[in-house]
Amino acid sequence: MNLQKHDAETEMQMDMTPMIDVVFLLIIFFMVITDLTQQDLEDLQLPLAQQASPDKPKADEWRPIINLKHTGEMIIKRNKYFDPEVNTGPKKYEDLRTQLLSMANRMKKAPLAEGSTKMVPDEPLMIRADESTAFRYVQDIMEQCGDQTISIWKLQLAVSVPDPNAK
Amino acid sequence: MAKRKGNLLVSLAKEECKLEMTPMIDVTFLLLIFFMCTLKFKTLEGKLAAFLPKDVGVNTSQAEPKEKIEIRMDVKNPGNKVRPGAGRTPYTKDDEDKRLRYVYDDSRVITYSIGAKKTTDLKEVETTLRAFYKQDSTRPATIDPRKDIINSDVVGLLDVALAIGFTDITFVGSYEK
Numbered sequence: 001m002n003l004q005k006h007d008a009e010t011e012m013q014m015d016m017t018p019m020i021d022v023v024f025l026l027i028i029f030f031m032v033i034t035d036l037t038q039q040d041l042e043d044l045q046l047p048l049a050q051q052a053s054p055d056k057p058k059a060d061e062w063r064p065i066i067n068l069k070h071t072g073e074m075i076i077k078r079n080k081y082f083d084p085e086v087n088t089g090p091k092k093y094e095d096l097r098t099q100l101l102s103m104a105n106r107m108k109k110a111p112l113a114e115g116s117t118k119m120v121p122d123e124p125l126m127i128r129a130d131e132s133t134a135f136r137y138v139q140d141i142m143e144q145c146g147d148q149t150i151s152i153w154k155l156q157l158a159v160s161v162p163d164p165n166a167k
Numbered sequence: 168m169a170k171r172k173g174n175l176l177v178s179l180a181k182e183e184c185k186l187e188m189t190p191m192i193d194v195t196f197l198l199l200i201f202f203m204c205t206l207k208f209k210t211l212e213g214k215l216a217a218f219l220p221k222d223v224g225v226n227t228s229q230a231e232p233k234e235k236i237e238i239r240m241d242v243k244n245p246g247n248k249v250r251p252g253a254g255r256t257p258y259t260k261d262d263e264d265k266r267l268r269y270v271y272d273d274s275r276v277i278t279y280s281i282g283a284k285k286t287t288d289l290k291e292v293e294t295t296l297r298a299f300y301k302q303d304s305t306r307p308a309t310i311d312p313r314k315d316i317i318n319s320d321v322v323g324l325l326d327v328a329l330a331i332g333f334t335d336i337t338f339v340g341s342y343e344k
Contacts, residue, residue, distance in 0.1 A: 017190035017193065017194070020194060021190075021193055021194070021197060024194070024197040024198075024201060025197070027201070028197075028200060028201050028204055031204060031205060032204055045251065045268065045270075046212065047318055047319035047322040047323070048319075048322075049213065049215060049322050049323075049325070049326040050326055050330065051215065051326050051329040051330050052213025052214055052215055052326075053213060053214060053215075053216075054212075054213055055212045055213055055214050068318075070268055070269065071266050124216065126214065129318040130268070130318065131270065131317070131318055131319035131322075132268065132269055132270055132271065132317055132318070132319070133317060133318045134315065134316070134317055134318075135312045135316045135317055135318055135320070135321050136312075136314075136316075138318060138321075139312070139338065142219055142338060145219060146219050152219075153218055153219045154216075154218060154219075155216070155217045155218065155219060156214040156215065156216055156217070157214065157215045157217060157318075157322060157325070158212060158213070158214055159212070159213050159214065159215055159322055159326075160212060160213070161212065161213040
C-alpha cells in the first residue's frame, strides 16, 4: 500500500521537455517543406530602378512569374521551358506557349473593351529578367503573350530597388 | 543554534546545485535552428508596370488618336563583357561555355533617337521627354529597342520616363533580326 502511494506521486511529475522537443522539430520540419513561395524566384541580378512600386506578395498568393536568365533560358517554378541552345526552329516556343496558356486560363478575366463580350486575362504577368539579358527575349515573351489564344496584356518587369540604407 | 543553522544552509545549497542543463540546451539549440531556418535575407524587389497593345477591335470613339513619342534605342558601343563583382575581371570564352553571369562595363554606349534628335546621354533624353510632357501630359510613349539592347538599358529608360510622369508606355513588338 505504501508502494502504491509512492508511485502515484511520482507519476504526477510529467517531463514536458521531450514533448516540446518533438513539437518544435515538427514545426521546423513543416516550415521547411512548405516554404514554396521562393520557388517562383530564381537567383537573378535584376536591373536597378528608382520608380518601382514595392513588390509585397501575400504568402499564399498565386502569381504568374517567368524568370529569364542572362542566357535567355526561361524558367517557371524551377522548370525550364525555353533554352536558346536547345529549343530552335519554328516551334521553339511551344513549351512556353503551353505554360502561358495555362497561366492565362487561371487569371481573372475582364471584358476586352467596354461592351465587348470577349474576355481577356486581367492580371499581370511578371517578367523577372536578369539585367544582362538581351531584350529580344523579353520581346519574344511579349509576342507570345499577345497571341490571340493567350492575350495576356498586363506585364510587370521585376527590378531591384536601391538600398535605402546605402549612402 | 549557530551550528544548526549552518547545517541547514549546507543541505539547501547541496539540493539547489542539481540543475539539469540538458533540456535547456536542447530547447536553446532547437530555437537557434528554428530562427536560422526562418530567417531570410530578403532582397528588395520592385516592379515596373508595362502594357502590351490590346486588340480593341474597331475604334468607334471620335477622339483623334494622339501621336506617339517614339524612342528608338540602338547599341552604339556594346562595351566589354566583364564578370560581375568588385574585381571586374574580363569575361573569357571559358566563362561563356560555362554560361556564367556577365555584365557590361562602363564603355557601353546606347544611342537614343526621339524623332530627329539623337543622343547618347540619358540626361538629355530626360530633358527632351520632359519638354514633351509639359506640352501634353497624356501623350503616349513607345520604346523601340533594337538589336543587342539588354534588359537594364530598357529598364533605365523606362525608369526615366516613369519619373517624368508618363503613364502610357508601350513597347514595339517586332524585333529586327
